[in-house]
Amino acid sequence: MQITADLIVILGTGGTIAGTAKTASDGVGYTAAQLSVEDLLAAVPALASRRLEAHQVAQLDSKDMDFLTWQRLATAVQAQLARPEVGGIVITHGTDTLEETAYFLQRVLAPAKPVVLTAAMRPATALAPDGPQNLFDAVQVAAAPGAEGVVVACAGRVHDATQVRKTHSYRVDAFESVDGALVARVEEGVVRLLGRWPSGEALGLACISRPAERWPRVEIVMNHAGASGAVVDALRAAGVDGLIAAGTGNGTLSVALDTALREAQADGVKVWRSTRCDAGPVMDLPGLLPSAGALSPVKARIELILTLLAG
Structure with missing residues (x-):
């Protein structure tokens, strides 16, 4: 039947x-x-x-x-x-x-x-x-x-x-x-x-089977006038696993914030650049920290958490 x-x-x-x-x-x-x-x-x-x-x-x-x-x-x-x-x-x-x-x-x-x-x-x-x-x-x-x-x-x-x-x-x-x-x-x-229904390849429930309290810790830091690396240094000291930088414009970062993020990356912290702008991707250009593409900072954070869970 x-x-x-x-x-x-x-x-x-x-x-x-x-x-x-x-x-x-x-x-x-x-x-x-x-x-x-x-x-x-x-x-x-x-x-x-x-x-x-x-x-x-x-x-x-x-x-x-x-x-x-x-x-x-x-x-x-x-x-x-x-x-x-x-x-x-x-x-x-x-x-x-x-x-x-x-x-x-x-x-x-x-x-x-x-x-x-x-x-x-x-x-x-x-x-x-x-x-x-x-x-x-x-x-x-x-x-x-x-x-x-x-x-x-x-x-x-x-x-x-x-x-x-x-x-x-x-x-x-x-x-x-x-x-x-x-x-x-x-x-x-x-x-x-009007458009197309979402599609894609599922990561599967196995990807998120780890107890919730043991999920990777990924935080968001923002670039702004006068941005320093103090927050990054504090999060790095606290044992953060990943950082999303909500940059200005096309993911641009102050010298101080960029330096702190690169130091965190060298210490094993996964770092991606996003943008605090409402729309538009961040270009993945040579010499810059990795781009999160067109993902907003909060969605880039989820993507990085899932990446770390899977890997």
């Missing part, structure tokens, strides 16, 4: 989308991660006709996202994807580290089925919450024919996990595909494909 893959699994992790405030007019002084994923679904009656299943994987403010939760989430996603009746997965998440979780899942799993992260900038108790619409749209994306890979669906737009960045502190359309086209738009419940 052929099994129809029409089940969409919703995995909850907390965030503002599950947040509450004392008054409906309070869109800032709320507490994240208060409502269950079942509560979020109950607020979207338009999804009643869909075949859905909900599980709570975590319940936290995404500013506090950690390696252990990433391990649990990746394992849960893989287990659900392996079920033949599952057509796609939606993950409710906080906006603060959503781009990091999305990139992590894409690199580890590179799923052939869609994994859609969604979030909200306003708590569920707001006068006009954005969470219900985003959750509705995310389910439509997860059920879209031909969809695959990890994407982010917010404010009617669908972003590639590699491209997406949070670029605004409070607007409901806080996310942008900063160095490329959108994957799709969701218009009145219909997914209109």
Whole structure:
């Protein structure tokens, strides 16, 4: 008997989308991660006709996202994807580290089925919450024919996990595909494909099987006017395994910071250059520290952690 893959699994992790405030007019002084994923679904009656299943994987403010939760989430996603009746997965998440979780899942799993992260900038108790619409749209994306890979669906737009960045502190359309086209738009419940679904080779769960407390320590340092090497020296003394330099412009670094980073590299610390700019790659030029390509500093950090775990 052929099994129809029409089940969409919703995995909850907390965030503002599950947040509450004392008054409906309070869109800032709320507490994240208060409502269950079942509560979020109950607020979207338009999804009643869909075949859905909900599980709570975590319940936290995404500013506090950690390696252990990433391990649990990746394992849960893989287990659900392996079920033949599952057509796609939606993950409710906080906006603060959503781009990091999305990139992590894409690199580890590179799923052939869609994994859609969604979030909200306003708590569920707001006068006009954005969470219900985003959750509705995310389910439509997860059920879209031909969809695959990890994407982010917010404010009617669908972003590639590699491209997406949070670029605004409070607007409901806080996310942008900063160095490329959108994957799709969701218009009145219909997914209109604009680009290509993410693809790639999965690193696999074995890559992240090491206990979370033993993952490599990789930190980010930033170039700025008057930047010295003091932070690098302190992190090197503390036993850091890798450093991402968020340089100015095309990954440029002050003489003092560059010197400290080269000394750390000579001492066995893995060092990559990224840029603090919102978009654009860092060129890999002779004589300079290695480039992180077009990855933002936070995504370059994830990539370096995975590289060190694998190697």
